Amino acid sequence: MENFELFLEKSHTQRDYYSAGEEIKGHVAISTKGRVRVARLSLRFIGAAHTEWHDKCTGAPFESVDKVLDEYRDLTSELSSLCDGSTELSPGEHSVAFHFKLPMDSVSTIAKDGHGVVKYFCVASLDLPDDGGDNEIVAEKEFAVTAYLNLDAPHFREPAHSSEQMTKGGVFCGRIRRVKAELCVEELGLMTGETCEVTLTVENTAKRGRRKSHAGEGHKCGLISLCQQVDFKAKAKTGEWQKRSLTTAVQSQGICKANCAKKPETRRTQKTDSSSVLTFLESKWKNIST
Structure with missing residues (x-):
């Protein structure tokens, strides 16, 4: 041989x-x-x-x-x-x-x-x-x-929503302020290079006086990231199971609001990178005074 x-x-x-x-x-x-x-x-x-x-x-x-x-x-x-x-x-x-x-x-x-x-x-x-x-x-x-994934399944063609709220209390019984963020993804069944509309709405009920030295600034910024998460499970000799998750940011897009207008402000960015799914972003910022 x-x-x-x-x-x-x-x-x-x-x-x-x-x-x-x-x-x-x-x-x-x-x-x-x-x-x-x-x-x-x-x-x-x-x-x-x-x-x-x-x-x-x-x-x-x-x-x-x-x-x-x-x-x-x-x-x-x-x-x-x-x-x-x-x-x-x-x-x-x-x-x-x-x-x-x-x-x-x-x-x-x-x-x-x-x-x-x-x-x-x-x-x-x-x-x-x-x-x-x-x-x-x-x-x-x-x-x-x-792996094979049927992206035409109905649940992949529906919009996905997620929201988060943060509450801040003032010192010495000050007024409670809330900041709420809501994220909406147009659809989840996407191929590499396809476009997707993502809407981020931030509602801020906090009213704070700004320092005079920064009266002309007041930038409000955020970050939208497309992340991939993989979950791993392993077992110990005692029979106990443990789970670890690995999250990787595939692409990130910074968004800023240059002034503190009360009406929502929209910014759109067209991405040309064919290796990313998140290619079209739309952000909305809203400040509400009370």
Whole structure:
């Protein structure tokens, strides 16, 4: 046996992902210098989610490993078609093609240090019989997967709202002041590069006198960020589960109101970055005096 290699149509790079439900195609290349007896050729598609970390307070380890894919394919019959009657491969180069369809519920590949990873592998095994037993030759390739999400589902086409309120009390029984912010996203089912209208309304009931040195300023600023959050869960030996969340700001947009007019002020910004979903922002600021 001179060479045994596994090839996939897509190499493992950040741009060459397989989508859930997509068919994986490839071939196993076998090169021999002389006649070689073979017994079996098989493939296994494996996917695993591995989370691991230590608790910051107690130092207790948390670790979980779950299989998300485990499929077996026997290619012995395809290999036998290349052999003669004695199940021997003749000298030269041989190729066995294969294909496998990923399940629709496959989860996405991810790798975050200190949190967890989801990895996929294709493993090819060739059994070679000899007098002392079976020898096995193994070749392995890693591939990446993106999950399938139906963005046309009704709940993804509806607007999403969120609000937050902060209450401030004055010193020595002073007047209570409230600042309320409300965020509305036009729809949630978006592809990379699509535009989305985001409306931020801030209502401030606080009335404060400004210092004379800053009488001509009074800027009111805020920040809208598009964030991605991934949740990881791991289990300790005691059976206790722990959850960690990792939030990444994909894009941020600063918004400012230059004067303190009582009527709402709108600012629109057109983004041209095709790598971001948040490409159209609309902000409204409203000051109400009491």
